[in-house]
Amino acid sequence: MKFTVSQSSLAQALAIVSKGMGSNASQPIISGVHLIAENGTLELQTTDTTIFIRHSIPANVDEAGETVLSGKILMSIVKNLADAPVSVEGDDHNVMIASGKSSFRLNALSPEDFPSFPEYEFENSVELDSDVLQTMVDKVYKVTYKDNSRPILSGILTTVEDNTIRLVATDSYRLAVCDTNVDTSNAEAFRAILPGSVFHEVLGLPGMTEKILIGITPSQVVFQFGNTTFIARKIEGNFPNYKQLLPKSCTTKVTVNVADLASALRRVSVIALANPSVRFDIECDAKLMKLSATSPDQGDATEYVNIDAEGEDLSIALNYHYVNDCMNAVSDQDEITLELQSAMQPGIFKSYAKVNYLYLLMPVRM
Template sequence: MKISISQVTLEQALSIVSKGIGSDLSQPILAGIHMRAANGTVELQTSNTTIFIRHALSANVEEEGEIVVSGKLLTNIVRTLSGSVVDIEGDDRNVLVTCDKSTFRLNALDPQDFPSFPEYQLENSIELDTSILSKMVDKVYKVTYKDNSRPILSGILTTVQNNTIRLVATDSYRLAVCDTNVETQNGESFNAILPGAVFHEVLSLSKFSDKILIGITDSQVVFQFANTTFVTRKIEGNFPDYKQLLPKSCKTKVEVDVARLTSALHRVSVVAVNNPSVKFDINVDSATMKLSATSPNQGEATELIPVDIQGSDITIALNYHYVNDCMEAVSDQDKVTFELESGMQPGIFKSYAKVNYLYLLMPLRM
């Protein structure tokens, strides 16, 4: 194989496929990037057995062929190059990388040992705007369960119905739901549990395209945007019936300034070193919400926030880390609504905008 390619284009392509480089020392081939050149195109592939990534880019192909070279090493090399064109030449034993006055001779791996890219036939798919979808995933991703012992909770329930897209995530301590209106062809519908980590990773890269296609097979999830394809395993099972978690009534409704609550929470939580509990005391007569935290070794802190209240006095204790995650998700809004039924039932934060957001949080014992 012998090719010439723009350094900027190659660096961008490597930043995408490097997300799929494997780290299993027992399978060194997975630490490589597979490169195949033909018909003026270079196709890059990586796989860590969990995800497969393929990306195509234009290049001057002088000699067709394929190579596998260390993905981390090649990425680091290309990132440091200052020339405009990178020349790559190699076989199944050695790879020569040259750019301007820099030359690198790298060991190669046998392309025949690299896993083939999975074939698939989509059963259901939907094409969505990447900009709005990226914002939605950012709002719910932190709520996904980060331990693979509960794969269902590590996923994001994604539904499209009646031109409304909804994303739902939960780690059993909290629940995040966001939805917005979208335009779909012929009122398309879609329903799948998408792996949260991969979904978030894909959306962080899809800035290179205005649209992203998400599809499923009986065992796979496929993401396609521009010249890039991600394939990963589908999460099997039933997502929890999150609607049953939502309280049927609301005793107290509080409207609070997002920036003010965020700042107060940061100050009060300074003393909550070993105990993440922050108490929220809502007082109707004074139209205030008092945040307080206590630590046997550090002391205590309180702060009053003026709020608009409908309902009656109520007190609830919440994990300040989780409340802070919610504030980050609604940081683009001026106000957030805080709904409560009792101090022993979940508290719900709501925000209404182009993307509607609901964040349910289980209370802590006071």
């Protein structure tokens, strides 16, 4: 094997495939990067046995071949090289890397021991705008369950139908839904529970293209963009019926400036260290919302926020961490509405824009 490639493209390629490198000390092969050089292309593959990533870049290939090198070491070397051609030459046992005045000899692992990249055939697929998807995933990702003990809740329900993309996530304490209009006239209906962490990570990879293809196989979800293929395990099961949680009406509706509420919440929550509960008292006639927090050890804090409101005066206590996540999700908007039914029923925040956003939050005891 012998090839030459630019340092910048190799560094970016390694940044992409590094997300799939394993860290099991008992299986050193999966902590490596499988390099395959042939026909003017260098292909890089990684896997931790649950995720598989493949990415290819142009290369000047003098001698076709393949090898497996330590991913961590290779990344460290390439990252610290100057932006100049990098020459790689070797076999299954030893590989020489040279660039400028620098040279390295690395021990190699046998490519025959590296897990084969999966073959797949889509049951269903859809191609979507990656910027729109990234905006939407950023709004719901924090609401996914971060413990693998409940895999369904760690996923993001993704549907594309009737000219609408909709993403839904819940951790059982809160629910986030966002949707936007797209032209789906040339696409078949799509519905899948995509792994939340993978979905979020893929859209943040360097080299993301304008469009991304998402495909479903009987056991896998596949993301394709540019010269990158990212495969993860499919989440099996039924997503909770979130629509039955959404009430048809409310007794109190509040419209508030996002920046005003976010800053007031930050100040009041300084007191709520041990107890994350913040009380919201809605005074419709006065058009004020009082935020208050109490700590037996630290004292108490109160702040008033101007609002537009209609309906009945009402008080509810909410976890300020969760409310703050909602404020961050709509920080690009001027206003948000809060719909309430009672102190013991969920509060629902809503924002309407290019990407519509709904955030349902269970109350805490006052």
